[in-house]
Structure formats: structure tokens, C-alpha cells
Amino acid sequence: MLVAFATGSQTCIDAHFGLAPAFAIYDVTAEAIVSKGMVYCPQEFASEADKEDKVETRMQILHGCTVAYCTSIGGPAAARLVQSGIHPLKVPEGTVIEDELKRLQTLLAGSPPPWLRKRLQQEKRLKED
Numbered sequence: 697m698l699v700a701f702a703t704g705s706q707t708c709i710d711a712h713f714g715l716a717p718a719f720a721i722y723d724v725t726a727e728a729i730v731s732k733g734m735v736y737c738p739q740e741f742a743s744e745a746d747k748e749d750k751v752e753t754r755m756q757i758l759h760g761c762t763v764a765y766c767t768s769i770g771g772p773a774a775a776r777l778v779q780s781g782i783h784p785l786k787v788p789e790g791t792v793i794e795d796e797l798k799r800l801q802t803l804l805a806g807s808p809p810p811w812l813r814k815r816l817q818q819e820k821r822l823k824e825d
Contacts, residue, residue, distance in 0.1 A: 763782070765786075
């Protein structure tokens with residue numbers, strides 16, 4: 697599954713979802729962790745309307761991700777993410793990405809929470825079709 701981390705440093709989760717300069721993307725399974733690189737968010741917007749919908753821009757950037765880690769996210773933005781199939785997770789600022797990847801991998805190898813198990817089953821069905 698694809699996992700995104702809101703980051704400016706590329707090593708820690710250190711950004712608010714709507715203000716993140718970039719997201720580090722990883723493909724995580726119980727057996728492997730593979731970096732898919734960094735995806736940078738636009739900081740300059742053509743118009744005020746574009747700036748207002750930076751959540752939509754980030755949702756498009758993160759299309760295909762199952763989880764998005766950040767230090768903070770507003771309620772409406774979190775609801776929009778969930779509706780688009782991305783589960784937001786808030787963690788303390790400075791959380792090391794590598795530590796979260798290992799924790800997530802251990803979770804996948806064991807007993808994932810119900811929301812994650814359901815999402816993994818959906819992804820498996822899509823791959824089989």
C-alpha cells in the first residue's frame with residue numbers, strides 16, 4: 697500500500713497537511729518498504745481560488761495512497777481525505793519517518809486495525825480484477 701508523509705525535512709513528519717511543502721511516498725507491505733520518492737506541493741498559486749482549494753491539489757497529488765501522515769489537519773480536510781479513500785493520521789511533530797514505516801510494517805505483518813484491514817482487502821480485490 698502507498699503511504700505518504702507530510703515533510704519538509706524528508707526524514708521526519710514535520711508538516712501540517714495543508715501547508716506541507718512535500719510528501720515522501722513509500723510502498724509498504726509486510727515484507728518490504730520501497731521509497732517511491734518525494735512529491736512536491738505547489739507553494740505558489742495562480743489565483744486566490746486555487747489557493748483556497750489546496751486540499752484538492754494535495755488529494756490529487758496523493759491519489760492512490762492509503763494513508764497520509766501529518767502533524768495536523770483540519771476537520772473538513774480530514775473528512776475530504778477520508779471520502780477520497782485516504783486515511784489521515786496525525787502524529788507528533790518530529791516523528792521519524794523510518795520509525796513509522798517499521799511500525800506500520802510490523803502492524804501489517806500482525807493484526808491491522810479494522811479500517812486498515814478493510815482497505816487492504818479492497819486493494820487486493822482491485823488488483824485481482
